[in-house]
Amino acid sequence: MNKQRKISPADQVDNHRRLLFLAMFLLSLIFGIKTTAYLIDEETKEVLNITAKVLAGLFAIVLISSIYLKLAYIPRKQRHLFNSPDSYVTQVFNQSCRNSWVLTFVLLTLISVTTSQYSSAYPTEFYLNLIMFIMLMVFSLSFFVLFQAVTEEEF
Amino acid sequence: MNTILVNRIRVFRAEHRMSQSDLAEQIGVSRKTISTIEVGRFVPSTIIALKIARYFKVPVEEIFSLKEE
Numbered sequence: 688m689n690k691q692r693k694i695s696p697a698d699q700v701d702n703h704r705r706l707l708f709l710a711m712f713l714l715s716l717i718f719g720i721k722t723t724a725y726l727i728d729e730e731t732k733e734v735l736n737i738t739a740k741v742l743a744g745l746f747a748i749v750l751i752s753s754i755y756l757k758l759a760y761i762p763r764k765q766r767h768l769f770n771s772p773d774s775y776v777t778q779v780f781n782q783s784c785r786n787s788w789v790l791t792f793v794l795l796t797l798i799s800v801t802t803s804q805y806s807s808a809y810p811t812e813f814y815l816n817l818i819m820f821i822m823l824m825v826f827s828l829s830f831f832v833l834f835q836a837v838t839e840e841e842f
Numbered sequence: 843m844n845t846i847l848v849n850r851i852r853v854f855r856a857e858h859r860m861s862q863s864d865l866a867e868q869i870g871v872s873r874k875t876i877s878t879i880e881v882g883r884f885v886p887s888t889i890i891a892l893k894i895a896r897y898f899k900v901p902v903e904e905i906f907s908l909k910e911e
Contacts, residue, residue: 697872775878
């Protein structure tokens with residue numbers, strides 16, 4: 688007989704973080720599409736625009752789900768767990784921030800070195816979208832890769 | 843020489859017939875945190891280490907120890 692286990696607040700915090708990073712990943716894809724808009728033909732751009740709208744809808748659903756999870760399943764007295772250093776997910780979050788920061792810094796340096804005020808091949812919006820894409824993609828992928836520790840429930 | 847933290851949480855859990863989730867709930871952390879401590883992927887804080895030792899009613903040195911690599 689399966690015993691239905693109630694998920695603890697600490698586990699719900701982990702679930703909330705996973706949803707949040709999924710939302711960040713979807714947002715990064717949207718910025719990725721906006722970046723490629725400058726590199727493709729009109730027909731493909733139309734298809735990607737539709738894809739971006741679908742992704743925007745998914746992003747909204749995932750973000751609202753994460754907020755709902757936080758408000759409905761994590762009691763106010765337990766919300767200190769979000770910033771608790773005694774959590775593997777906090778360590779992973781911090782490491783993801785570091786990875787994202789480093790790569791964003793490298794990208795910004797590359798852009799500043801390879802472009803100048805008068806000889807930039809693309810408009811400013813392109814570079815801003817590219818930076819957002821890389822930053823959010825690295826941020827979210829780092830989290831998912833680091834979070835996938837090989838751990839199985841043991842009795 | 844590199845110093846690593848080793849632990850015997852799995853042994854104590856087996857003796858008490860506890861799952862990772864059970865222990866996590868007692869300590870007030872997530873199951874993922876307990877499982878990553880066990881495999882050495884996450885170093886617990888002093889507070890968590892002491893809470894685990896207190897739960898199993900043993901000195902913290904019986905659960906955690908240092909190993910030179």
